[in-house]
Amino acid sequence: MSAAFTALVIFLFTGALLPVNRTFRQTPGGVLVFVASNGTHTDVVLPLQDSLTGRRWRSHFPDSSFQARFAGYEYAAFGWGSEGFYLASYDHQLHGPATVLRAAVPGPALMHVRFLRQAPHPGPHMVPLRISAAEYRVLTSQIAASFRQDSLARYELRNAAGYTPHDFFFRATGRYHALRTCNDWTVRTLRRAGLRAPLKSPLAGPVLYHARQAK
Template identity: 30%
Template sequence: MRHPTAEKVSMATTAIKWLKRSVVASGAIIAAYLLAALAGSLLPANQDWQSPDDGIELFIETNGLHTGIIMPIWSDVHDWTPLVRPEHLQAPSFYGSHILVGWGHAGVYRNTREWSDLHARDAISAVFGSDDVLIHVYHLKYPQAYPFYRRRLIVSEAEYRKIATAIEARFVLDDHYRSQPSAGYGKDDLFYAANGHYSAFYTCNNWTSDVLQQAGIRTGRWTPFQGGVMRWFPESAE
């Protein structure tokens, strides 16, 4: 008959082995994900795209975590005022000439302005997937390009129409075809009810690239991180 102490040692040894295997497997999965993200961000979609000499001025912006697209509130091509209204803001005077629009996981968006703010429950939900998503809209007044976080992008009128159509499709409307705003971080931003499915394989940054890809604009094929988006809009292009 095996001694009870020996039995406990054997069980502990087995548990340690399984723990080591789990750590190794988790590390391999994370490494594979990061390598895939790097490869996806380097492989171009719409490789032959060229920015027109004359067109609509947009910007691609990052805060180090999320990316988004800056567009004029109104132009001859598209009008955002039916969805993004001055009265949605607590202080309508903050209504801008342009809007910065992003899409993402509701918990991460509301609770994580910087990486240090990330909650474990939001991270787990984001990784494994959630339909709890939002559109985030910042109001800006006559934005300019900045080297590190805001890059200028000129697109044709036809390309901008496709961008606007793709973004509009993410807004959830009520029975009267109105967008559904809720409070943002401050006086110049709002969240809007949105549709879509967020996961580790389709992040806020994937969404930015996806919108641009649908319009035929060159960007990375798979860009779960902000750096994979921004690399396609270099400072020298400003």
């Protein structure tokens, strides 16, 4: 094992333990957001429309029929990840070594958006946070910047359908690779908005752990 590899492993494990924005405190009456996980991947769950900041996500989705389809939905889960890894997951089977190795080298990314009829229930894999309007503006700006947009500022669909009738893939900015994973995207997004997060974490567990420590 080379010294560089050993240093990288130490950095990743140490980064997962070290909190950034450790003085972050929740805002009573603030915008309700969530940090979510399926055990391996993390998402940021946001209201589709918020009265405190005026952010309206629906206006950026492809067309009026798409927007009308989800008019009664209140929240959406946003995640970023490897295009190849996401699309290889359509069969819900375990990924083979070739898929994992391809995702380790720089490649295109997608945004995964899952629409929710209402705010999710807090639980072991769903951490609620009340944040200020200023923090929410930064948080949503970070997420919006991860979408590729057309000339009308609409997000570009990658596929006509996702895993279910309620989720879709959109073309994303940035390149996915072994040192910039889906969970690293969540960490950076939370950190830049001033929310508590690990310094660095390729794994989902530390992301939820640090979000849960927010008072």
